[in-house]
Amino acid sequence: MNSEPIATRATNAETMKLLGGALCLDFVNTVDWRLTSQPTEWLTDYGVLVRWAVHAGGLDLETGDRLITGAERDLKAASRVLGRAIAIRETLHRLFLGDTIDPLDLNRFNAAFVEAPSRIGLAHDGDELAWAIEGGEERLDAVLAPVLWSAAELLASPERLRVRRCADHACGWIFLDASRSARRQWCAMEDCGNRNKARRHYSRSKQEKASQSAQ
Ligand SMILES: [Zn+2]
Numbered sequence: 001m002n003s004e005p006i007a008t009r010a011t012n013a014e015t016m017k018l019l020g021g022a023l024c025l026d027f028v029n030t031v032d033w034r035l036t037s038q039p040t041e042w043l044t045d046y047g048v049l050v051r052w053a054v055h056a057g058g059l060d061l062e063t064g065d066r067l068i069t070g071a072e073r074d075l076k077a078a079s080r081v082l083g084r085a086i087a088i089r090e091t092l093h094r095l096f097l098g099d100t101i102d103p104l105d106l107n108r109f110n111a112a113f114v115e116a117p118s119r120i121g122l123a124h125d126g127d128e129l130a131w132a133i134e135g136g137e138e139r140l141d142a143v144l145a146p147v148l149w150s151a152a153e154l155l156a157s158p159e160r161l162r163v164r165r166c167a168d169h170a171c172g173w174i175f176l177d178a179s180r181s182a183r184r185q186w187c188a189m190e191d192c193g194n195r196n197k198a199r200r201h202y203s204r205s206k207q208e209k210a211s212q213s214a215q
Pocket of ligand 1: 166167168171172173186187188192
């Protein structure tokens with residue numbers, strides 16, 4: 001990501017699109033228009049981070065509510081976790097898209113992974129099963145753990161080579177290309193795909209008109 005200040009906006013985490021195909025990739029996509037000079041940051045406070053994690057399936061609602069209550073009691077700690085979340089997100093972005101693995105980034109990832117609370121089994125919420133996080137009710141950084149597990153699994157698998165960036169010039173979202181042809185270009189056809197198709201169509205018809213009038 002470039003070093004320009006990130007424009008922020010009031011967000012509703014529940015409206016965020018989940019197109020990455022893996023929790024960790026959806027996490028990397030919590031910045032919009034990453035390739036422009038003014039990317040938009042979605043993770044504007046700890047509460048948004050937790051609500052995003054619930055929305056994306058990383059945390060159950062009850063744990064999310066408890067973490068938000070805990071954050072209200074310790075705003076400083078919550079803002080530290082948010083800062084760490086954003087730093088690890090940028091590390092993940094580089095690890096997934098880099099041509100080679102940067103050992104410094106790998107160290108950063110491993111440090112965050114080791115520090116994160118571990119999985120202590122499965123918990124159920126009705127018929128739904130999810131990982132139970134050690135200290136998940138008190139540790140504010142529990143919100144990051146599922147993202148780190150997801151990232152470790154994907155980075156260590158051959159699927160890592162199927163992580164691509166949307167072909168749009170500004171979007172910058174990344175996704176796991178699960179298409180059989182392995183030629184998925186867009187984060188979403190109905191979004192970047194159509195916009196680019198329309199742009200190409202427009203410039204082609206402009207060229208055709210120009211060449212017709214030149215004849
Ligand atoms: Zn896109």
